[in-house]
Amino acid sequence: MASPYVTFNREQWRALRASTPLTISDEELACLQGVNENISMTEVAEIYLPLSRLLNLHVGATQELYQATHMFLGNQDGKVPFIIGIAGSVAVGKSTTARILQTLLSRWPNHPKVDLVTTDGFLYPNRVLEERGIMKRKGFPESYDLRKFIRFLSDVKSGIPEVKAPVYSHLVYDIVPDEWQMVRQPDILIVEGLNVLQPPRDTDKDQRISEVIVSDFFDFTIYVHADEKDIRHWYVERFKLLRQTAFSNPSSYFRRYASLSDEEATEVATGIWQEINGANLRQNILPTRVRAQLILDKGQDHMVQSVKLRKL
Template identity: 60%
Template sequence: MSSYSPYHIFDRNNWKTLRNHTPLRLTESELEELKGVNENISIKEVEDVYLPLTRLINLQVQASQQLHKATFSFLDQPPKKVPYIIGIAGSVAVGKSTIARLLQTLLSRWANHPHVELITTDGFLYNNAILEEKGLMNRKGFPESYDTEKMIDFISDIKAGKMKTEAPIYSHLEYDILPEEKQVISNPDILIVEGINVLQVNKNDTIFMSDFFDFSLYIDANEKDIEQWYIERFCTLQQTAFKNPASYFHRYTSLSKESAIKRAMQFWSEINAINLHENILPTRGRANVILQKGADHSVEHVYLRKL
């Protein structure tokens, strides 16, 4: 049986040497602002893992920019900025949002791509009224709960260099799309697209969101660790954000700690674990880079797809 792997595999000590003197342009206070609920990430983690990663991305952005210039020259057309698009995938509660915000901040401090924007695919969920009508409220986050056509239209406009593109905004407080609000993306150098579904494919479609990506990440961890992080996050939110009367989950604030843990475990086993196995985990092998986390949230191994 062949032992071939499509990835170069690095442990943390080997990966951190690839930083190659990339400067740290991030303070402790800035890092604190980027962290999500119950997520532990240190400046040392940034230096060891994310500075080498941003160096790799920077080199690939430069190469992409040169390739586009050469193509426009061949076509005898004036050069046009084509945004470099990065997709970040992985399970609920695995830390995608923190990593997306961190990469946005780090990448924006490179001279050749200072304009870095970030969106999440949550904004392309159908609104709750439609999900209720379709009987999909308990399937939120599954492929059928997204307006895939709207996502493809959005990402194709970005890749075409449209000067201003609007994306819907999702409120985790209200657990719904905000109909009167839009996020305006203004022809960035780099666009980061974060979401559990960004690497998914559907055999009934001919175009996928990932077709527009120049680079993709999958954030990976042991399922038991992710489940524990999900439960811890739920319990923290129950004592903080859920206490806001406007929160969709306000009803859970009266639960005892034991009951809150049981409810979180139920949500995990009946919804999130199923989505992970059926739709998210199968996309892991499509990523350019896999960041494999340990139980303390720190990245232990990096898998870099071979050319």
């Protein structure tokens, strides 16, 4: 069966950088990486710069289309951001991908204002999850306030001058009351999360929820992929590292794990992966990979081995 994607190896993808300048420093890159990732400047130059060039071309074409439409209609609506959706498993490195792209895209002259919003803020508060008996399904599609999320994206795409997104704290593992991230008409908005590419879900056997879904608001979509065994290993190693950092904070929801031995931490993290994160990946996240316009395929060293780009 013919694939809907064109696949590039590293050498082929690297050549698509053309003359795109490297606009990120070693110090900046160190601040953008996750706990147990080691993204090199070579990775940025060979993978992320060509991707930023591709996205810049898409943004430019979309901006021209909006301008032509406004000229045709004779109106001056508010600025409408180009929205990029980034999906992938827990611990696969999608947050790092999002932050690197945010930095690189903000250096292009035609779209200097780039905001990043994570879907964590649209999780139901722990109180609601506990009431519904789905605390252990946090991160699964049903744990998100989908109506609030779609309303947020709709307002952003409508050009509303200021739209607020809820804030989530990984330290306390919950929504922060009365704290908001303000989105003020950026040129580009990156939306990063586990399930941003979910199709409509059945509410029962005969009825579906609203026809509007999250990905309807995206102009470009990316899926960060790796073999589950590698992601599981990264998750366990990150869990062990967090014992000396975030888990040791007295305010941390995971404070009880700070004193675990290596063996105990490995056992606990593996159990969490099997029961929650791995199950979510297999049941909900991985099946949405085919809906992405671009797939970054990572190897066990966290480096991207190939890039798949959907054919137009």
